[in-house]
Amino acid sequence: MIDKEEIHQGGFFKLMRVLDRRQRPFDRVEIMLPPTDVDLQSLHAETVPAPEIDYHDTPRYSAERKWVELQALFEGQSALHMVHAVLIAVLRRRDPPQAAREVFFRIWAEQGELMARELPTRWLISAATTFADVGETGDQRALGMGLSTLFDLIKLHDSERRITGQPGDVPFDVKRKIKRSPMAFDMQPYSLKGGDLDRVLLARLWQLSERDATIRPLATRMLRMAMTDQRSIFARVQKFKPEKDA
Numbered sequence: 001m002i003d004k005e006e007i008h009q010g011g012f013f014k015l016m017r018v019l020d021r022r023q024r025p026f027d028r029v030e031i032m033l034p035p036t037d038v039d040l041q042s043l044h045a046e047t048v049p050a051p052e053i054d055y056h057d058t059p060r061y062s063a064e065r066k067w068v069e070l071q072a073l074f075e076g077q078s079a080l081h082m083v084h085a086v087l088i089a090v091l092r093r094r095d096p097p098q099a100a101r102e103v104f105f106r107i108w109a110e111q112g113e114l115m116a117r118e119l120p121t122r123w124l125i126s127a128a129t130t131f132a133d134v135g136e137t138g139d140q141r142a143l144g145m146g147l148s149t150l151f152d153l154i155k156l157h158d159s160e161r162r163i164t165g166q167p168g169d170v171p172f173d174v175k176r177k178i179k180r181s182p183m184a185f186d187m188q189p190y191s192l193k194g195g196d197l198d199r200v201l202l203a204r205l206w207q208l209s210e211r212d213a214t215i216r217p218l219a220t221r222m223l224r225m226a227m228t229d230q231r232s233i234f235a236r237v238q239k240f241k242p243e244k245d246a
Contacts (some may be wrong), residue, residue, distance in 0.1 A: 024094070029063045038083075088123075128222065129144065131218070146204075154232055174192070
């Protein structure tokens with residue numbers, strides 16, 4: 001039975017089919033994986049060369065196609081960054097090889113500070129999502145999910161807000177008398193002046209980060225981004241609060 005009010009036609013049945021396609025394992029995935037004892041420092045010093053074959057000349061679901069795609073994306077950059085992206089692509093699909101897990105966790109255990117400092121936001125979020133999927137501990141999986149959900153929702157929220165043309169570091173004018181519509185799910189609106197939902201959310205994620213050394217560099221970088229960038233919802237909310245509480 002189809003619910004005509006569902007925002008996605010086909011409901012969760014169709015969403016799960018989409019997710020299932022995205023999680024299809026690569027063919028011949030072993031050719032993408034480095035040895036588990038690969039020298040990470042040497043890998044960081046290497047530069048990714050340009051692809052030698054065309055992306056469209058590779059089979060659709062093959063490891064070769066993903067390798068060429070990432071090679072073009074990371075051309076001229078550190079090979080460690082590309083290998084990290086390869087591992088993410090493998091680990092976020094069904095039944096990933098144990099070798100991929102071992103190298104991914106080695107990278108974050110041994111080179112976490114460097115990776116957190118050098119990776120762009122896109123790959124920080126992808127790394128967090130990978131921890132959510134295959135984390136070695138409950139804390140890693142919980143924190144990975146929290147971080148990836150946090151940043152995905154900021155992206156969704158601020159992408160819609162961007163349509164208004166209002167700069168991200170400028171809050172809307174609340175002095176105008178306008179009719180305010182009910183919120184989704186009949187939730188009570190957040191108190192912009194006195195609420196602490198945003199603070200508790202960040203604090204709880206920070207608390208989790210202090211319990212696991214492997215994911216800590218990633219979490220610290222991402223949470224400091226949320227704490228300091230003036231263009232996100234977290235910074236704008238503070239501008240509504242009394243100065244002594246902001």
